[in-house]
Amino acid sequence: MSEPVHPTSRRARRRPVVVGACAVLAAAAIAGCSSGATGPPVLNFYGPADGATQYSAAAEDCTAASGGRYSVVYQSLPKAADDQRLQLARRLVAGDPEVDILGIDVTWTAEFAAAGWIEKLPDDVAARVRQGTLEGPLQTSTYQGSLWAAPLNTNTQILWYRKDLSPTPPATWDEMIAASERLAQQGLPSYIEVQGAQYEGLVVWFNTLINSAGGQIVDENGRVLLGQGDAAQKALSVMQRVAAAPGSDPSLSVNKENDGRLAMEAGTAAFQINYPFVYASIHTPPPDGGGGGTFIDAQGKPSGTDTGRRVVDEFAWAPYPSVVPGQQARPTIGGINLAVSATGDHRDLAFEAIQCLRNRDNQLRNAVEGGVPPTLADLYSDPAFQAKYPAWEAIKSSLDNASVRPLTPAYTSISIVLSDLLNPPAEIDPETAVPVLVDQVEGAANSEGLVP
Amino acid sequence: MSIQSDAPVAATKQESRRPAGPTKAQLSEGKRAERNLGLLLCAPAAIIIVLVTAYPIGYAIWLSLQRYDLRFPAEQTFVGLSNYATVLASSYWWQAFGVTMLITVISVVIEFVLGLALALLMHRTLVARGLVRTVILIPYGIVTVVAAFSWQFAWTPDKGYLAALLPDSSAPLTEYGSALAIIIGAEVWKTTPFMALLLLAGLALVPDDLLKAAQVDGAGPWQRLTQIILPMMKPAILVALLFRTLDAFRVFDNIYILTQGSNGTGSVSMLGYDNLFKAFNLGIGSAISVLIFICVALLAILFIKLFGASAPGSEPSGRR
Numbered sequence: 001m002s003e004p005v006h007p008t009s010r011r012a013r014r015r016p017v018v019v020g021a022c023a024v025l026a027a028a029a030i031a032g033c034s035s036g037a038t039g040p041p042v043l044n045f046y047g048p049a050d051g052a053t054q055y056s057a058a059a060e061d062c063t064a065a066s067g068g069r070y071s072v073v074y075q076s077l078p079k080a081a082d083d084q085r086l087q088l089a090r091r092l093v094a095g096d097p098e099v100d101i102l103g104i105d106v107t108w109t110a111e112f113a114a115a116g117w118i119e120k121l122p123d124d125v126a127a128r129v130r131q132g133t134l135e136g137p138l139q140t141s142t143y144q145g146s147l148w149a150a151p152l153n154t155n156t157q158i159l160w161y162r163k164d165l166s167p168t169p170p171a172t173w174d175e176m177i178a179a180s181e182r183l184a185q186q187g188l189p190s191y192i193e194v195q196g197a198q199y200e201g202l203v204v205w206f207n208t209l210i211n212s213a214g215g216q217i218v219d220e221n222g223r224v225l226l227g228q229g230d231a232a233q234k235a236l237s238v239m240q241r242v243a244a245a246p247g248s249d250p251s252l253s254v255n256k257e258n259d260g261r262l263a264m265e266a267g268t269a270a271f272q273i274n275y276p277f278v279y280a281s282i283h284t285p286p287p288d289g290g291g292g293g294t295f296i297d298a299q300g301k302p303s304g305t306d307t308g309r310r311v312v313d314e315f316a317w318a319p320y321p322s323v324v325p326g327q328q329a330r331p332t333i334g335g336i337n338l339a340v341s342a343t344g345d346h347r348d349l350a351f352e353a354i355q356c357l358r359n360r361d362n363q364l365r366n367a368v369e370g371g372v373p374p375t376l377a378d379l380y381s382d383p384a385f386q387a388k389y390p391a392w393e394a395i396k397s398s399l400d401n402a403s404v405r406p407l408t409p410a411y412t413s414i415s416i417v418l419s420d421l422l423n424p425p426a427e428i429d430p431e432t433a434v435p436v437l438v439d440q441v442e443g444a445a446n447s448e449g450l451v452p
Numbered sequence: 453m454s455i456q457s458d459a460p461v462a463a464t465k466q467e468s469r470r471p472a473g474p475t476k477a478q479l480s481e482g483k484r485a486e487r488n489l490g491l492l493l494c495a496p497a498a499i500i501i502v503l504v505t506a507y508p509i510g511y512a513i514w515l516s517l518q519r520y521d522l523r524f525p526a527e528q529t530f531v532g533l534s535n536y537a538t539v540l541a542s543s544y545w546w547q548a549f550g551v552t553m554l555i556t557v558i559s560v561v562i563e564f565v566l567g568l569a570l571a572l573l574m575h576r577t578l579v580a581r582g583l584v585r586t587v588i589l590i591p592y593g594i595v596t597v598v599a600a601f602s603w604q605f606a607w608t609p610d611k612g613y614l615a616a617l618l619p620d621s622s623a624p625l626t627e628y629g630s631a632l633a634i635i636i637g638a639e640v641w642k643t644t645p646f647m648a649l650l651l652l653a654g655l656a657l658v659p660d661d662l663l664k665a666a667q668v669d670g671a672g673p674w675q676r677l678t679q680i681i682l683p684m685m686k687p688a689i690l691v692a693l694l695f696r697t698l699d700a701f702r703v704f705d706n707i708y709i710l711t712q713g714s715n716g717t718g719s720v721s722m723l724g725y726d727n728l729f730k731a732f733n734l735g736i737g738s739a740i741s742v743l744i745f746i747c748v749a750l751l752a753i754l755f756i757k758l759f760g761a762s763a764p765g766s767e768p769s770g771r772r
Contacts, residue, residue: 198714254626409523413731447521450542451731
């Protein structure tokens with residue numbers, strides 16, 4: 001009964017399978033062809049999504065400049081740093097030969113080097129990279145005495161403030177806290193905006209403060225120095241007082257860079273510790289920037305009516321406040337380093353290409369169009385750069401006194417543990433917190449124990 | 453090939469023969485053939501399941517016995533159970549475990565009550581039955597991550613319509629209590645329809661005659677629910693609660709989107725994820741995964757012990 005049915009139904013079922021198998025084979029054949037195609041070797045440059053336009057342009061320029069020896073293609077990674085790191089790690093652990101050049105966050109250099117994911121720069125390349133490059137960014141590319149990456153761009157924070165509320169900028173955190181309390185008593189905008197949320201930005205704040213007070217979290221050999229001296233205690237005391245002061249922003253414990261910028265533009269903040277992008281934002285009308293269009297009344301309070309005075313008119317900048325009076329602050333630097341993957345097939349060409357990708361022209365384009373400060377010292381005297389960055393002197397001085405985050409492979413774990421322990425900043429007890437921090441950071445530095 | 457084409461015929465013959473008073477020798481011979489055939493038919497599926505699930509589980513267990521951090525490849529060694537000791541001694545694990553249990557218990561209880569109400573509604577609906585069932589199922593059809601994003605926007609100050617209902621400068625997603633409540637709310641909203649669907653299937657087991665007879669005997673609606681409907685639905689309730697409990701214990705998507713586990717709202721799955729994919733610590737991360745697996749297994753055993761013979765897969769006699 002079922003006999004006549006079976007053969008046809010079986011054949012009908014088999015046909016799509018055959019077609020599917022053919023499609024898979026064809027796809028494999030095409031893929032095989034494309035990778036074995038003639039023409040110069042393709043170098044894939046994986047980097048962050050922010051600035052993709054400028055990095056792609058640089059990749060094109062370098063392809064043209066190579067004279068047909070290689071071509072660089074920019075492959076954009078996700079926007080969030082954690083996602084970028086995870087995606088790169090997955091490819092590198094799997095030995096992906098298609099990854100040639102990596103644009104990595106400065107804090108990952110040691111980690112990628114220790115894991116064997118990136119190649120040390122050859123001596124001649126290292127010598128050329130060192131030439132004319134700022135000391136701080138070079139330090140972020142160094143692991144155990146050798147250069148493992150070439151600094152592409154950097155970033156640093158300075159103090160942005162309202163000159164109507166504070167005619168002279170505070171030189172220390174103590175002065176700034178006192179000024180904020182005074183403004184709060186007068187009922188004027190008093191917020192000190194800084195990154196207090198539970199994330200990397202909070203660790204950057206802590207790292208700057210502890211370095212400014214003469215301390216260090218972890219040294220290059222992975223030894224935890226957090227507990228030595230009273231630098232950590234001083235740093236924690238500043239954080240706690242900024243967050244708990246009467247005139248402080250009540251949502252400081254969830255604020256990131258953008259929240260600080262918005263508070264300043266809305267007229268509620270008197271001081272702000274932030275990156276140079278806030279200058280461009282306050283001077284760019286919406287929707288591209290935040291604009292500094294909020295009106296302020298004669299006293300300096302934000303106002304709904306046209307008073308003829310705007311926040312942007314009173315917007316000024318100054319060097320990062322210090323922790324110890326008379327001792328310059330040591331702001332933490334960020335940025336992107338270029339590294340060569342240990343899994344790529346064309347490493348020699350990749351070393352050539354990274355030098356091109358960070359040359360003067362490309363760095364200037366990143367700075368002017370992408371808003372990220374360059375790592376070549378002489379660009380800071382370039383008129384095109386100075387026109388775009390009126391605060392260049394303060395930025396340069398921040399970079400000259402820069403501190404770097406711990407150059408240890410376990411930095412990410414240390415950072416997760418620290419941001420968990422330091423948030424919310426208002427509840428830090430500077431007297432008792434240091435031993436707990438030391439204990440947890442030691443575990444994280446040796447990759448023992450859990451991260452929260 | 454030939455076996456397969458003959459199979460249905462043979463099976464049907466065996467099937468039809470069974471209830472008609474069997475002769476012992478015949479049955480055992482037929483039964484053996486039937487069993488062999490059954491095993492043969494199941495084999496491909498079983499082999500694939502073993503390959504797809506047993507290998508990763510075995511590999512995870514092996515990893516959990518190693519000190520293995522991707523950033524320190526040279527330090528990989530066998531460390532026995534010390535990763536488990538580290539996890540179980542860590543306050544982060546117990547904090548996450550507490551949060552997970554809290555979310556599981558509260559959300560499953562709420563889902564059960566709401567789900568039962570919805571199931572009764574769907575069961576009793578007379579007009580537009582299809583429409584009612586479809587509408588109720590919509591939340592379950594939405595991807596969890598998408599739903600979580602819409603909750604996140606709704607509760608974000610200045611952007612969200614729900615946050616706008618709260619007093620100024622309150623950010624509910626940044627505080628432990630309110631964030632946890634929002635996570636539970638999102639879970640309940642998303643999976644109540646699933647619960648309702650499973651319970652609806654159970655309601656179909658309750659004969660109307662029995663309810664009518666009870667009504668004639670003077671049983672009120674509450675008595676009919678607790679004395680007849682719920683006991684009759686026991687197997688369906690077990691399945692629904694078991695599925696949802698195991699699901700809720702592994703809660704990840706909603707927390708990942710809504711709070712990223714900040715302010716102490718991380719579940720055990722978040723903890724495992726962070727240790728695996730942020731700290732790159734495969735040893736500790738795998739130990740956490742295995743512990744989650746054990747917890748889930750214990751929960752399943754507990755349920756089956758509590759509900760006894762009405763467990764799914766047990767003998768039909770237990771199902772009444």
